[in-house]
Amino acid sequence: MSELRVTSLTKSFDGQPVLHGVDLSVERGTLLALLGPSGSGKTTLLRVLCGFERADGGTVEIDGVRVAGPGVHVPSEARRIGYVPQEGALFPHLSVADNIVFGLPRQQRRARYRVDELLALVGLPAAYGDRPPQALSGGQQQRVALARALAPSPSLVMLDEPFSSLDAALRIETREAVANALAATGATAVLVTHDQAEALSLGHEVAVLWRGRLVQTDSPEAVYRRPVSRELASFVGDAVIVPGSIHRANSKQVVCEFGTLPIARAMTANDIDVDVMIRPEQIRIVSDRRGEGDGVEAVVEKVVFYGHDASVMLRSVTGARGVQIRVAGHSHPRVGERISLSVEGDVVAYPKG
Structure with a gap:
């Protein structure tokens, strides 16, 4: 060939x-x-x-x-x-x-x-x-x-x-x-x-x-x-976009409503305010659904069950923004439950434009 x-x-x-x-x-x-x-x-x-x-x-x-x-x-x-x-x-x-x-x-x-x-x-x-x-x-x-x-x-x-x-x-x-x-x-x-x-x-x-x-x-x-x-992030797959800012002491970290997270590419000193892209499968439930644990607290607003997995719409307690995540179908939370979340792996930051 x-x-x-x-x-x-x-x-x-x-x-x-x-x-x-x-x-x-x-x-x-x-x-x-x-x-x-x-x-x-x-x-x-x-x-x-x-x-x-x-x-x-x-x-x-x-x-x-x-x-x-x-x-x-x-x-x-x-x-x-x-x-x-x-x-x-x-x-x-x-x-x-x-x-x-x-x-x-x-x-x-x-x-x-x-x-x-x-x-x-x-x-x-x-x-x-x-x-x-x-x-x-x-x-x-x-x-x-x-x-x-x-x-x-x-x-x-x-x-x-x-x-x-x-x-x-x-x-x-x-x-x-x-x-x-x-x-x-x-x-x-x-x-x-x-x-x-x-x-x-x-x-x-x-x-x-x-x-x-x-x-x-x-x-x-x-x-x-x-x-x-x-734009490409949202086209290639589901994406959670939240506002954030580059950590003042470490350009390889970003601070947002999900805490301080590592980013895949270091940003320049000029890019202080950014948009943070997180894939839904990176967001994990870390508590026993009583709001305990080290994660960000959120309330479950909607659950769509697909069998092998489920789509869960959440609203963080600290922010007004709704967030959608995916979890295993057999262990999804219930509407109204208060849970804790964490983010697994690197995220991507884009300059505010």
């Missing part, structure tokens, strides 16, 4: 900029999750990388070969990129096997080249090769679409929100099968998604596209635990 290099990439439609100088690197064998809200430019970036759209500026290189740039636009069929669209886009008049070999040379199509191998790779029985695609479930059709993308041994695999139309249970099963297939082939892949859990669980790296700009590219853990902005 190949590596991908994108430098200063721009794209506009009808004079409206969609991509603003995007820089991106994807190493060989890496699955990069391209995450962003609707309208952030994710699909446009994918289409430019595949060659479906021409870039206005910047360059795209695959394994050191420029495929897009000033005076250069290699057509999509010559880029050796496997593409998996949102709906799979299988041909209903062809069998599963014929769909898989559709893009291969005629001789390989007639021989159903590697069909059994590719079906096994995506977790489907060889007998499915003779079935029409409409006889398969939505998740199975997406696996066939991946097998078709892998059939010509592409340099890169691009997946455009391939699980968005599936129900929750089928989505998890299908994305695990797809991830296993990509790993088995050592594929270099870019997965476009607006699903935070999908990006964090599947991507070796996560690149966040925000209003046409890449604002953070990092490991899934770093993107979740140390997002570069408060």
